[in-house]
Amino acid sequence: MDLGPVDRETAALARLHLSKPVSFSIIGIFVILLVGALYxxxxxxxxxxxxxxxxxxxSPMVRYLRRHGVPSAVSAVLLVLVLFAFLGSASLYLSDPISQIISDLPTIAQRIEERFAPLREPLRRVMSASAQLEELADTAGPAAEKVVVAQSGLAGWAANALGGLSTTLGATLVLVVFLLSSGDLFLHKVVRILPTLSDKKRSVRLVHNVEFEVSRYLLTITAINLGFGAAVATAMWFLGMPNPLLWGAVATALNFIPYVGAAIGVxxxxxAAxxxxxxxGPAFLAPAAxxxxxxxxxxxxTPLILGRRLELNVVVIFISLAFWGWIWGIVGALIAVPILxxxxxxxxxxxxxxxxxxxLSGTPPAAEPLNGEE
Structure with a gap:
């Protein structure tokens, strides 16, 4: 049978086999371009x-409400309004203590220097250059100028960071409304492309399983972190630390970052203590709590509630934290583990x-017998 020119070209492309170095090069170029685009x-x-x-x-919650007669658009708007109210009220409540801390940073830095002065003495004896820099920095004029510049720069950085975060959260919530309102529209389009009925059923089942497991994990870990933040806030209030609710909010956010978040919090x-x-002596009580x-x-x-099924490899967690933190900053570090x-x-x-x-799993593989062993 004589093939047309288009069919012959398609058959020739199908027989084209790339060598391994070329394939790896293409994949490497794609990964580099993808990382650059993300950055x-x-x-x-x-x-x-x-x-x-x-x-x-x-998504599982919206689907459940839709089965009970609530349109997806209504449930999506209600959920986003609840999220907006929660985040907005938390931001308004925490804005005053955060602003106060930023304005008091020069005083706080001076107190830190005074508290850690005994630890600086051995370094002064070893590093004479450091001692000379300290003598130059102790003059009143330049020190005052340093404080003003540092305070102004830090305040500007904080204002820019908060403004960028507000814009990101606003765009995110608007996009969430449209994604949740569409319901299973994208899933239906994908299912329509699949050829057989068994493929369609399997695809729907897989997507629903993924949504359920991800939803269960994210909701559960968020609830656990909120409980952890509440416990930290209570302990800080009991120990007489200033702004205990701010400490609770910080602890909740840092607990989304495994290992590193705990070290920063402690x-x-x-x-601060x-x-x-x-x-x-008393300063060790707050970090100990x-x-x-x-x-x-x-x-x-967390292991009791979530089990070991979603336990992740520690090395992969640190690589993910470093990568997404480099790509997207603090927010990237916060969502690195949920992405994993x-x-x-x-x-x-x-x-x-x-x-x-x-x-990616953190559970050890089952032991396999070596050659010659039963």
Missing amino acids: FARSFFLPVMLALLITLTF GATFV LITYGTI YLLFHTLESAFI VVIKVFCDNFPGLAHFGEF
Whole structure:
């Protein structure tokens, strides 16, 4: 049978086999371009990623309400309004203590320098150059100029960061409304393309399983972190630390960052307690309480509620934190682990990606007998 020119070209492309070096080069170029796009177009990709995570979290709830007669658009708007009210009220309440801390930063820096002065003495003896720089920095005029410049620069940075975060959250919530309102529109379009009825049923089941597992994880871990923040706030209030609710909010956000968040929280509470109490002994109470609650949460509460199925590889977690923190800053570090969980759930539900999901898992593989052993 004689093939037409288009058919012959298609057959020739089908027989084209690229060598391994060429294939790896193409994949490497694609990865580099993708990373560059994520970095330089962060103002576009960050709201999209946040919106997708929030949509995966609340899609089962919207679907449940739709089965009971509530339109998807109505439930989506209500959910977004609840999120906006929660975030807005928290921002309004925490804005005053944050502004006060920013304005008091020069005084706080001076107190930190005074508290840690004994630790600086050995370094002065070893590094004579450091001593000379200290003598130059102790003059009144330049010191005052430094404080003004630092305070102004930090205030400007904080204003720019808060403005950018507000814009990102606004764009995210608007996109969430449209994604949740569309319901299963995109799923129906994908199912319509599939050839057989069994493929359609399997695809719907897989998508619903992924949505359910991701939603369960994100909602559960958010509830656990809120409980952890409430416990930290209560402990800070009981110990007489200033702004206990701010400490609770910070602890809730930092608990989304495994390992690193706990280290930052413990270190920050120690410095703040040292400034507040003035002596080393009582200053250890606040970080000890923080570390105690974190140990209880990470070692007992979270494994008991979520189980071991979604446990992740520690090395992969640190790589993900470093990568997304470099790409998208603090927000990227906060969502690094949720992104990993979404990827792992997808891999666990698709047989072709099971090996990659096993690589992401933190559970040790089953022991296999060596050659010659039964």
